[in-house]
């Protein structure tokens with residue numbers, strides 16, 4: 283029988299590890315409790331828990347009302363709210379405007395943190411997502427005129443694949459179809475240049491859609507874990523996260539042969555005058571990353587999925603909301619159809635990039651849909667402009683936010699502030715078109731631009747603001763216009779029998795999505 287001392291000796295490492303674990307947990311808890319204490323120099327919104335629910339319950343399930351309440355109670359002043367990421371400072375519009383251009387070493391975006399890339403982008407370091415942002419901000423926008431014709435061409439094909447072809451009413455899971463639709467259309471711009479037709483590969487479409495869903499769900503579930511030190515444990519067992527890793531593996535398998543072929547083709551450039559460099563995100567990313575990473579096909583596959591994820595989710599959700607609004611406020615349909623037909627005729631039946639700018643009523647309807655019911659899945663309905671102070675940040679009222687402070691703009695509350703949007707509770711599809719017209723009449727030079735779908739300002743923060751404002755909003759705007767125009771011209775759609783209003787959206791934390799059970803009836807026009 284082993285002696286006490288030998289027992290002790292053999293279990294000593296285990297005891298030691300146990301002790302280290304306990305001490306680490308205690309230290310982390312202490313840090314956490316310190317980090318999650320409210321900043322004493324900023325007003326802290328408190329309410330009667332028995333009547334309204336605890337801070338946690340409200341943040342998880344009622345953030346929309348919570349942020350609206352605080353916004354109007356502390357009108358024009360910063361205040362604090364408990365969130366699953368600790369206390370966050372909620373900034374009124376004028377403060378957001380002042381901070382919007384602070385450099386990254388002082389006030390970087392914390393949106394990425396929110397997606398917990400240390401789990402969801404594993405094993406790649408999260409800073410490598412900077413390349414993704416760069417590709418969208420610089421290459422995609424610079425090449426918009428080149429990718430637009432292909433996108434436009436893809437819309438009718440994608441609709442014929444995803445929407446009912448029958449002239450009888452067909453019940454449709456619109457959220458799923460819109461996601462697949464936009465995966466195909468943006469796929470054409472992202473992974474469909476030259477001889478590459480990954481955007482039509484069913485496996486790619488499938489993983490693009492599933493990856494996006496699994497990624498957001500994994501991040502959402504991990505964020506809901508109250509103590510961050512427990513997240514690695516939860517992550518280990520999280521099926522959504524395991525699926526994300528599997529999608530990454532598949533993406534590598536699909537992207538690798540394309541990259542290898544392109545590397546071979548590129549070598550022929552000296553002898554083949556007909557060589558045309560592909561023009562898509564696969565190529566732009568490959569050109570951008572350092573030589574040492576060019577053979578890292580796993581990273582490049584995962585990065586392509588990351589590009590898809592940031593773009594398709596919010597865009598497809600907005601398409602769903604626009605369609606639901608078109609059913610609910612059907613009086614706009616003939617007005618928009620007339621505009622679409624007129625502009626299309628002016629450009630000879632084929633959409634051009636310039637013609638997108640002439641769809642002013644549609645643009646207005648899109649922006650009102652964005653204001654009224656933002657589509658979003660990443661903290662973007664009720665809050666945008668998420669930032670973390672890396673250095674002390676002085677606010678205009680003299681308050682200094684210490685490093686580590688998280689902050690946000692209450693996008694939804696601002697969008698319903700009657701000072702900026704008269705009669706905010708009324709859906710006015712032509713609200714922004716009228717403002718544009720007024721601007722023209724009064725000779726306000728910036729007016730036409732200021733009221734566009736893609737415009738950002740301190741009172742229009744649905745795309746964020748400043749240095750990190752959404753770089754994909756022009757792309758989103760064009761994709762949505764192409765889809766909605768084609769749907770309006772080629773399909774009829776309505777609620778199911780007996781339904782008169784759209785299904786309420788589903789809100790968790792600050793994530794807003796069309797209700798998973800949303801179904802509508804669609805038929806192809808005769």
Ligand code: HEM
Pocket residue numbers: 391393414415418422592593594596597600657658662666667668743744745746747748749750751752753754755757758
């Ligand atoms: C209706 C559609 C969309 C909405 C409402 C939306 C909204 C947003 C918002 C609110 C932010 C945070 C901005 C901030 O913190 O100031 C953001 C960031 C971002 N969006 Fe979008 N977005 C949309 C479509 C897209 C598309 C189509 C792409 C890509 C083609 C894209 C790529 C990105 C990227 C890369 C960032 C991070 C920017 C950074 O941190 O610098 N988005 N988006």
